Amino acid sequence: MRKTRQREVIREELTKLDSHPSADELYRLVRKRLPRISLGTVYRNLDVMFREGMIQRLDVGGSQMRFDGDRSDHQHIRCVRCGRIDDMEALPELTKSERDAVKGAGYRLLARRIEFLGLCPACVKKAGRH
Amino acid sequence: MRKTRQREVIREELTKLDSHPSADELYRLVRKRLPRISLGTVYRNLDVMFREGMIQRLDVGGSQMRFDGDRSDHQHIRCVRCGRIDDMEALPELTKSERDAVKGAGYRLLARRIEFLGLCPACVKKAGRH
DNA sequence: TTGATAAAAGTAACCATTACTGATAATGGT
DNA sequence: ACCATTATCAGTAATGGTTACTTTTATCAA
Ligand SMILES: [Mn+2]
Ligand SMILES: [Mn+2]
Ligand SMILES: [Zn+2]
Ligand SMILES: [Zn+2]
Numbered sequence: 001m002r003k004t005r006q007r008e009v010i011r012e013e014l015t016k017l018d019s020h021p022s023a024d025e026l027y028r029l030v031r032k033r034l035p036r037i038s039l040g041t042v043y044r045n046l047d048v049m050f051r052e053g054m055i056q057r058l059d060v061g062g063s064q065m066r067f068d069g070d071r072s073d074h075q076h077i078r079c080v081r082c083g084r085i086d087d088m089e090a091l092p093e094l095t096k097s098e099r100d101a102v103k104g105a106g107y108r109l110l111a112r113r114i115e116f117l118g119l120c121p122a123c124v125k126k127a128g129r130h
Numbered sequence: 131m132r133k134t135r136q137r138e139v140i141r142e143e144l145t146k147l148d149s150h151p152s153a154d155e156l157y158r159l160v161r162k163r164l165p166r167i168s169l170g171t172v173y174r175n176l177d178v179m180f181r182e183g184m185i186q187r188l189d190v191g192g193s194q195m196r197f198d199g200d201r202s203d204h205q206h207i208r209c210v211r212c213g214r215i216d217d218m219e220a221l222p223e224l225t226k227s228e229r230d231a232v233k234g235a236g237y238r239l240l241a242r243r244i245e246f247l248g249l250c251p252a253c254v255k256k257a258g259r260h
Numbered sequence: 261t262t263g264a265t266a267a268a269a270g271t272a273a274c275c276a277t278t279a280c281t282g283a284t285a286a287t288g289g290t
Numbered sequence: 291a292c293c294a295t296t297a298t299c300a301g302t303a304a305t306g307g308t309t310a311c312t313t314t315t316a317t318c319a320a
Contacts, residue, residue: 004266040268043307061189064308090228095220101220107250116232119238171298
């Protein structure tokens, strides 16, 4: 994997963020520094960095992928009103009933995806005063 | 909401299945009984039935929506190898650490999506003998 | 320095889904 | 039963995120 300016800037901008941008959001940011970069380059590099384990690709609800420069194992909570995604540190344990259900289905469990859904602080405030 | 033959057959075929078909999979099945039905009709009716709470629409990983005639609240386990989706009865409880993390993020929790990932029995067998 | 080639920009294609456009048919009132 | 209303239909075009292709550029080991 060669070292290119484009990939460098894409990664810098992603890890700088604590939000979880989509490819086009990141594209808009990166273009401020590299105005001639193409959207395809952003997609290609996000893909290759994901495959190399350098970043996370989040397949949350909706049509767009989200990307996360934080490689640690953590969960996310998504605001159903504005789409914002925040980190959550809870590390849920596999309960006995879950293990039994997996075994009952005859599956070999590999992972468990948990996504919390709710209203972010800003949207709670807006919803509060009807 | 009018009663149409198309909607009737779509619902019948969906509830008949214990799998979790995508729109086009269902389209192929329905076409055996209604050869002139269009894919758009399948999409439209799945959407309207979902909005009316008659069926479930599953936004699992991947690009396609899945549909579920079983309206009960239950979880799913997806085979990462062949894409098969099965039901799971486990009803996971919200742990204290999860509640704390939600509160820490300032969110009002509305729901929690859990998806189990693994290898289905058939794929376990195949993977077992390399 | 240079040759091989990974990766770039630009553009077209892909694919699930949604929207649009007349035609058809379900339904409620006469 | 007939009709008027209009939800729904079949067929087709458009949408939007993503991927693939083609030609050019630039990285880097030799
Ligand atoms: Mn994160
Ligand atoms: Mn199910
Ligand atoms: Zn919000
Ligand atoms: Zn499988």
